[in-house]
Amino acid sequence: MYNLVLVVLVTALCVDSLTVYGSHNTFLFNTFDQEEEDNVIDSKKEPPPHSEVAKMARYIVHNSEWALVAYKSQQLVTNEFPMGTVLSVSDGPLGSGNGTPYVYVSELEDAIQDTDKDSRCSLTMTLAEGSYCKEKKLDPQYPTCPQVTLVGRIERVKNGTTEEAFAQEALFSRHPSMKTWPKDHNFFFMKLSIERVMIVDYFGGPIYVDVDDYFNVTP
Structure with a gap:
């Protein structure tokens, strides 16, 4: 009897959710399953030592599926206030x-409208996104749960270029549901032109990594 009641309650909650959110919620369920299956990061590859800050920064960026993007709002209600939004990211397959x-x-996104006017922004990524910090019982704010902030300017990737082809492969291979996003929303590719790299992966405060050093290592 208990199991039957539980099944009825769960079913009722699901039906109620679909009623509130409509078919959009169903779409989210389907794409979540697909991306969970396709986006399997090799958790067996341990991060580099904390002293190798450039390599650690690249490791975090490459193993992140999303980032917190911070920028200055240009919207009427929040004009001049700092704002943040989560965007799916990829630096390559x-x-x-x-x-x-x-x-x-x-x-259609406020963040893109705002950065069209002021392209300065930062992207923050953390290993708290995956299983690393959880397995080591590290709070996301704890210094040894590594995080990196990339500071620079966001810019459009030029159409018809080899870079656009790379950006598409980079994102669609890690976020397959993007292939089905509405065509009438006119999605396009952008990238962060990095000017500063700041990492916290140990005690003692943030470290600023030379941008050339960042690009000259492999994760």
Whole structure:
């Protein structure tokens, strides 16, 4: 009897959720399953030693599926306030990252409207996103749960270029549901042109990594 009641309650909750969110919620369920299956990061490859800060920064960026993007709002209600949004990112197919984070976005997004006017922004990524910090029982804010912030300017990837082809492969291979996103939203590829790299992966405060050193190592 208990099991029957539990099944009925779960079914009722699911039906209620679908009623509230409509078919959009169903779409999210389907794409979640697909991406969970396709985006399997090799958790057996341990991060580099914390002293190898350039390599650690590249490791975090390459093994991140999303980033917190911070920028200055240009919207009427929040004008001049700092804002943040989460965007799916990729610096390349698994095992083939180049260190530059790419995103797939639409002008319908406030963040893109705002960065069109002021392209300065930062992307923060952390190993708290995956299982590393959880397995070691590290709070996301704890210094030895590594995080990196890339500071620079976001810019569009030129259409019809080899870089656009790379950006598409980088994102679609890691986020397969992007292939099915609405065509009438006019999505396009952007990248962060990195000017500063800041990492926290140990005690003692943040370390600024030379940008050339960042690009000259492999994760």
